[in-house]
Amino acid sequence: MKAIKYFMLGALAMGVSTTVMAQDDKAVVESIAKVIKEKPADLADQVKAVYKKNKKNSDVLVGIGRAYYEAKDTANALIYADYAIKANSSCSEAYMLKGDIAALGNDGGAAALMYQNAIHFDPKNASAYYKYANVYRKISPTEAVEQLENLRSHRPDIAVDAWKGRIYYSSNEFGKAIDCYSKADRNLLEERDITEYAMSLFFTGKNQESLEIAKFGLTKNPRDAAFNRLAFFNSTDLKDYDSAFMYADALFNKSDSAKLSYFDYTYYGNAYSGAKQPDKAIEMYKKALTMDIDNKEKRAGVIKQLAEAYSSVDDYDNAIASYKQYFETVENPSVNDYPSLAQIYVQAASKQTGEQMIANLVEAEKVYDNMVAKFADSEEYAIFQKARINSYKDPETSEGLAKPFYEKLAGMIEARAEKTAADKARLIESYRYLGYYYLVKNDKATSVSYWTKLLEVDPENEQAKQAMQALSK
Numbered sequence: 453m454k455a456i457k458y459f460m461l462g463a464l465a466m467g468v469s470t471t472v473m474a475q476d477d478k479a480v481v482e483s484i485a486k487v488i489k490e491k492p493a494d495l496a497d498q499v500k501a502v503y504k505k506n507k508k509n510s511d512v513l514v515g516i517g518r519a520y521y522e523a524k525d526t527a528n529a530l531i532y533a534d535y536a537i538k539a540n541s542s543c544s545e546a547y548m549l550k551g552d553i554a555a556l557g558n559d560g561g562a563a564a565l566m567y568q569n570a571i572h573f574d575p576k577n578a579s580a581y582y583k584y585a586n587v588y589r590k591i592s593p594t595e596a597v598e599q600l601e602n603l604r605s606h607r608p609d610i611a612v613d614a615w616k617g618r619i620y621y622s623s624n625e626f627g628k629a630i631d632c633y634s635k636a637d638r639n640l641l642e643e644r645d646i647t648e649y650a651m652s653l654f655f656t657g658k659n660q661e662s663l664e665i666a667k668f669g670l671t672k673n674p675r676d677a678a679f680n681r682l683a684f685f686n687s688t689d690l691k692d693y694d695s696a697f698m699y700a701d702a703l704f705n706k707s708d709s710a711k712l713s714y715f716d717y718t719y720y721g722n723a724y725s726g727a728k729q730p731d732k733a734i735e736m737y738k739k740a741l742t743m744d745i746d747n748k749e750k751r752a753g754v755i756k757q758l759a760e761a762y763s764s765v766d767d768y769d770n771a772i773a774s775y776k777q778y779f780e781t782v783e784n785p786s787v788n789d790y791p792s793l794a795q796i797y798v799q800a801a802s803k804q805t806g807e808q809m810i811a812n813l814v815e816a817e818k819v820y821d822n823m824v825a826k827f828a829d830s831e832e833y834a835i836f837q838k839a840r841i842n843s844y845k846d847p848e849t850s851e852g853l854a855k856p857f858y859e860k861l862a863g864m865i866e867a868r869a870e871k872t873a874a875d876k877a878r879l880i881e882s883y884r885y886l887g888y889y890y891l892v893k894n895d896k897a898t899s900v901s902y903w904t905k906l907l908e909v910d911p912e913n914e915q916a917k918q919a920m921q922a923l924s925k
Contacts, residue, residue, distance in 0.1 A: 480506070481515030488519040503535070510540035517549050526553050544574035551583060560587045575606045585619050593623040597632075611636050614645040617652075626652040638668060647678045659686045677703060677710035685719055693727040714743040718754055725761060733761045752782035756789075759796070768800035787830055790823035791837065798841065813841050835861050836878055843885065852889050858882040879909050887919060896923055 484502050487495060499516060506512040517532030530553055536546035551566030567584035570577055581603040585596040597616040604612045617632035633641070633649035641649070646669040653662035663686035669679035684699035700720055703710055721736035737758040745751040759774035775793045779785055797816035801809045820834040820841075839857035846853040862882040865875045887902035900923050906916040 477509065477511045477515070480512055481519070484516055485519035485522070488516070488523050488525075491523070503532075507535075508539045510536040510543040510546060513539055514543060514546045514549055517546070521549060521552060521556075526556060529553055542573040544570045544577050544580065547573065548577070548580055548583070551580075551587075555583070555587050560590060563587045571602075578603060578607050578610050582615055582618075585615070586622065589619045589623050593619055593625055593628075611640050611642075611645070614641050617645060618648060621648040621652055626655045630656065630658075643669065643673060643676065643678075646672070647682070650679070650682045654682060654686060659689045662686050663690065674702075675706060675708045677707035680707050680710075681716065684716075684723075688719055688723045688726065691726055693723055696723040697727075712743075714740040714745045714750075714754065717743065718757065721757060721761065725757075725764070730761050730764045734758065734765075737761060748781055749783060752778050755781055760792075763796050763799065766799075766803065768796055768803070771796050772800070785826075787823065787827045790819050790826075790830075791833075794819040794837065798844070801844065810845060813845050816841050832861065832864055835864070839882070839885070849885070849889050849892050852893075854885060855889055858885045862886070876909050880906055880913065883909070884915060887916070891919065891923070899923060 480502060484499060487498050492498070502512070502516065513532050513536035517529045517536060520526070520532060521529035529549065533546045533549040533553070536543045536549075540546075547566045547570035551563045551570065554560075554563035554566060564584055564587050567580045567587070570580035571584065574580070581600055585599050588596040588599065597619050600612050600616050600619070603610060603615075613632050613636035617629045617636070620626070620629035620632060629648065629652040633645065633652065636645070638646075646665060650662045650665040650669065653659075653665060663683060666679045666682035666686065669676060670683065673679065680699050680703040684696055684703050687693070687696035687699055700723065703716065704712065717736045717740035721733040721740065724730070724733035724736060737754055740754050741751070741758070745754070755774055755778040759771050759778060762768075762771035762774055772793070775796060779789070779793070782789075794816040797812045797819065801812035801816070804812065817838050820837055824831050824834045835857050839854045839861060842853035842857060843849070858881075862879060865871065865879050865882075868875065871879070883902045883906035887899050887906060890896075890899035890902065900920065903916045903919045903923070906913055907920070910916070
């Protein structure tokens with residue numbers, strides 16, 4: 453019994469001694485780390501003194517190296533990592549430090565090798581598995597997450613599926629990230645994981661699911677900017693504008709450390725546009741344009757939304773000015789951008805008379821000319837629209853301004869052996885205009901020829917039937 457008693461006391465003393473030593477090591481590292489951070493004139497002497505007392509203490513040596521790393525002095529960090537390995541060749545944390553240094557220098561291969569060494573000497577070192585996977589994901593995300601699978605048996609306390617989700621998220625493989633996150637216990641996810649899960653769903657257009665995850669995050673942290681932002685964005689995309697405004701208020705006014713971006717104001721504008729509050733939408737788009745936007749294409753996109761918002765309240769002068777600014781900003785406007793601007797000119801003209809009306813219709817024609825110059829295969833559509841524009845200039849059809857355009861359009865479509873529904877609709881419009889034009893000009897024979905053509909395309913067309921009946925008298 454006495455022997456057992458002394459054995460237990462010895463074991464207890466050893467445990468206490470180990471704990472005290474660990475605490476002492478921690479205190480030494482914290483003290484010297486503070487010195488390294490402050491960089492006094494005698495920094496080298498102070499570090500050297502600590503080194504001399506701890507030449508064989510790998511924990512202290514790797515702690516010094518880590519302090520140098522945090523101070524961005526990777527040269528000294530590497531020296532002390534090597535000192536730690538010399539003192540203890542199986543020091544997992546020393547290999548971790550060397551891996552971090554290599555990763556910082558964009559040497560992924562060397563970093564991966566060091567992290568593998570760290571895992572070899574400490575199979576329970578969870579950070580080593582994750583850091584290995586994180587650098588290896590650039591080569592193969594699938595192989596990277598396989599390393600994380602090896603962690604599962606050593607550390608059942610780690611949410612391995614969530615970590616796998618992180619790797620896929622960082623690799624922009626959002627579908628695989630969703631699959632991994634969905635397998636993890638939601639209640640054990642860190643805030644980072646909840647955010648990336650919701651973001652993955654948002655990026656893949658799964659707005660309702662993304663909203664649900666964001667709302668789950670808000671139950672854990674109601675003042676989290678990322679969760680409020682995602683709830684705001686998703687509610688806007690789901691056209692639930694009342695909820696969108698609630699979450700927007702939470703993001704803008706009730707979130708901790710919310711760094712607002714142009715995109716937040718743009719979404720606010722989208723929500724107001726959807727809620728039929730264009731004046732407030734305009735205010736938000738203008739605010740977005742006062743903020744830093746990291747490239748011209750994104751800025752152009754906001755300008756275009758502003759133009760559309762102005763157009764929705766019949767503020768055509770500002771709509772046109774904004775759309776012109778959009779064309780000056782965007783690198784490669786799409787073929788659809790030109791008709792959008794032309795339509796604003798046409799809408800403006802519809803509210804005007806006389807020279808003002810004609811001037812805006814002329815500008816609309818110029819837009820279609822510019823479109824054809826950039827997109828040659830849009831010529832037929834441009835001719836069709838210019839035919840309409842010229843019919844607006846000549847509402848009585850007395851001058852026949854649209855005649856050459858409808859004639860050319862009809863000729864282009866007639867040459868086709870097979871005609872789509874859109875082709876037939878344009879032919880009907882062309883024949884109707886031309887039939888009426890020649891009727892106004894008292895050219896009965898030519899007028900009849902066009903009404904006849906129209907009936908061949910649309911035998912039940914009432915307007916053509918009435919015209920033919922009138923012309924037969």
